[in-house]
Amino acid sequence: MGTTSLLEMISAPEAVKTTGAHLLLEYLEQEGVRYIFGIPGGPNAPLYKALSERGNIKPILTKHEEGAAFMADAYARASGKIGVCCTTTGPGATNALTGVAVAYADHIPLLLLTAQVPTHQFGKGAFQESSQETIDIVGLYKSVTKWSSMVYHPERIGAAIRTALRVMQSGRPGPVHLNIPLNFMTQPVARELIPANEFKFQPQLFDRQSVNQGARLLLGARRPVIVAGHGVNLAKAAAPLRRLAERLQIPVATTFKAKGVFPEDHPLSLGVFGYSGNPSAQEYVLSQGTDTVLIIGTSLGEVSTCGWDRRFSQKLNFLQIDIDHAEVGRNYPVDVAMIGDAGAVLIELLYAIERELKFNPPSLGRPAYTPSRPAAEPVFDPGGPLKPQAVLRELRCAIPRDCLVFVDNGSIRTWVAQHFPVYQDQSFFVNMGMASMGFAVAGSIAGKLAHPGRAVVAIVGDAAFAMNGMEVHTAVEYGVAVIWVVINNGGHAMIYHGEKTLYGESCSNPVFSRPIDAAAMAEAMGAVGWRVRQPGELAQAVDEAIRQGKPAVVDVLTDFWEPPALGGRAKTINQELTAT
Template sequence: MEHKSTSAIQLILDYLRHEGVEYIFGVPGGPLTMLYKALAEQDGITPILAKHEEGAAFMADGYARVRQGLGACCASTGPGSTNALTGIAAAYADSIPVLLLTAQIAVAALGKGAAQESSPFGVDTIELFKHVTKLSAAIPHEQKVAELTQRALRLALSGRSGPVHLSIAGDVAGKPVPHKLIPPHQYRPENRPVDLDSLSQVAELLTNHQRVCILAGHGVNLSGGAAALRQLAEEQHIPVATTPKAKGVFPENHPLSLGVFGFSGHPQAEQYIFSDQLEVLVVIGSGLGEIATHAWNPRLMPAKALVQIDIDPEMIGVNYPVNVGVVADARTALVELKKLLPPNSSSRASSLAQAKDPLPRYHEAHLLEAEHSPLYPPRMIRAMQAILPEDTMLFVDIGNCMPWFLHYYEVRHPHSFFLGLGLGSMGSSLGMAIGGKLAAPHRPAVAVLGDGAFTMNGLEIHTAAEYNIPVIFIVLNDGGFAMVDQGENLLFGKSVSPSRYKNALDLCSVAQGLGVKAFRVSTPSEFEEVLQKCLDLNEPCLIDAQVDPQLIPPTLRMRAETLKSYFEGKTRH
């Protein structure tokens, strides 16, 4: 059968469109001209102009997280490509499927000292991205376009998902190729196998023990397993804690919720899991790294059995010896495990209520009520919970905003709380919120970040203004890198690095200069009034929230103790 022809770059775009991609984020440049020409000649994928390639990568990341599918971004040769590195590395650390499409100089010019050459004869970006992607490859010839595109998409969206990188030379991009497009199910698997024999052992452990618990990790989110997790927990009356990266995958206002376990977690989760009475702990979709385990605390080991379920066999048993290890996609494992279990009596629920009753939900809960100026972040969180709609998407940055919101913000619906904690890249929330809002335009989107994070990618609010993407950017302005300053004071009794600004940032002036409405607030009543106003405006807005620079998140003290043990060479093994 004879197929119509198209250009090599247009064929790549057609594959992206079939994967549901609606936007590609990037910064144009001469070597990318054929890509943008192809975008201009088609419908279905809209190019979004970012201010920086790192921001573009974070936008693709946020889009992929919210849509639970593929995100796409592009960059030109040389510095355009290297600028995207941190954003792609962050997607890799959090297993987010993003396709980065970069340009390359013309094949005929390779090795001749062409401007911004990014081949092995120059700054080799193919090799550079191999360390932070599941695939980094150059498309050497137009005949390889379909094959390499399919391979990239298969790797990005199969198994433990993650970013991929394809580089195409300008002269290859425009060459004609057969327009032979096959649907996704013909080049990547859609079924997700599970080891039923091992899962039967898990079912037996849960059936024969009363004091059990599920620790749900980021893999449950990635697999779309939130509903299956809730069904299993409710039917079996099993309490659920989440790792920090998985916050909200189980509703935190649910009677079976223990909240977050690990960094900035909740006392109920910590005491329940660390209790000598816990018999079986089932870990689903977590590699049990430092952040998820209170720095590999040995008390996490239950009295009878530790079960670890993960899609990546290399994650099982790495940090804790397991009694049963199951290699499986989280959602599939939860669905199949539910089938294997007989109905459970309500006795588990009553024992959980007794265990939770004397335990506080929060550390220093009085901070939620503090009528203080400058603002206390927990009091801001209380206002946000009252004002923001239930389906609001919250994108939280790295810095002190992270422990505040991990601990005090109650997430009531899955896929509503987004945090790039794998790499921990400051400035990520701005781009992620923009991409996330484009993926779900019907849901309110809020980014929360510090003034230090704003200085890194803050110009991306101009992208929101340019395309009228109504994100509310809430900046906790504490005069610099407060987490660093406070951490040093906890460790050494003084600051040892230049972490505070000598000149306060006038974020309202910056935002207004970029076309974004901005408001400065310093009291709870001002914050409440302005937050409601920003919601009603339904356009990009920035709130410059003057927060108390001396108030230390309670959980940061615990983090400081962990760092101290590192410096003293006392890490747990």
């Protein structure tokens, strides 16, 4: 036996060789990756050379590495696959930090590939070196990724990318970072391509006993409510959520990040709960009559709880579903914790409810829910500038029902919560974990790449557009027909009004003395530009932009003095400022 094995080893053919860069790309191709967003440089030139030689993954040249990270993040959100961005070493790698942090805060599966100077130059002052002997880029990314590592030997590239893909998509997803020295990308390595199902596993686990207990409490509740969060989106669990709500006739509120996961024109929809949310949602969820609340896929942070409102903890039954046990009970005591993937738990919860109804039919004496949305307030002033509420309503009527909508941070986000209904899950995208401005400006491009057959609109403020507006040129270069609707109020209105609320005056000079002409900027970059000043012009511009099928910027001049719908946010900040 030993002799035979030795002979087999001697006569075995030599392993097929490839290069580190090619092996890396083979694994990404196996994952179904179609785009890599980034900016080339000397140290990552071998990766771009391999991309060109293989021709299976298209590199998208962005204007800034932050934009590349935002696009990779948005591609993952919109496509349901992983997003990939790459940078050169040094400043290229540090420029992507905010974008990766956004993905980390929102639990998005993003792979960041950064290049590194050759290993034999470590510690010698190589140009833009970012190894552990200088500015440690691997260490820098450890706090904003699930896993950050450098490849220390060319033969470890395969193992490293497998680890990255496995960690990124296991449990609660999130970004990972792989740093690859230049010389390792070009060296020959064994072509060891292992199928994904042999190194990645995602078991759908849950505790049946706690699910059964949750089912009984929901069936016995007098006035239950569901608060659905971003975890429902991550788990692609909109369908079982809707079945549960309809089966038991339970009203559903969502966090802002989960807007649209339950159709907002559904009779059981309460709309957005939290800061800037619908007043009817706040009233129903927090009222004393609501005895049972089911929390699904939200960690119940400040924004989604109206500043950790104490009335949440006064419910008779507090049920929480989350994939991460560390999130359950973090801010409120929980009666029943159902740990697991939201989709798997909801499906099991439905089974448990049907079993209870079959063998122990309860006497449901709960009153039927009657929607009590307040009538829309009049916002049109024929003698003044456009109001953001009216602009959003006009836009909603002008775009298709299944349009992909990206929303940026700033004043406009507060208006979107109440005045822009979303009807379809996986069609509304906003970053709320970090609440970084500029995300939607860049990310919408990746959304269109993920769904070329659907309309894509980015709703952004002029301040957010100023941060990443040059990415419009990226869309022009690749013929990506995104429509940017710039709510142009001439400055940082949220900062201005927040300061007025807190201090009685503005103190940071957030008003632009020369407002941005976003339409002119668009035309300078080769896109189509419109300026909107009157009611009805926005719908005409959007309709024409959809018809033309080109990148377009619709610059909507709106009222700077209309205070944003801050909800209780200003009150919370004021309490912190005046605390002794």
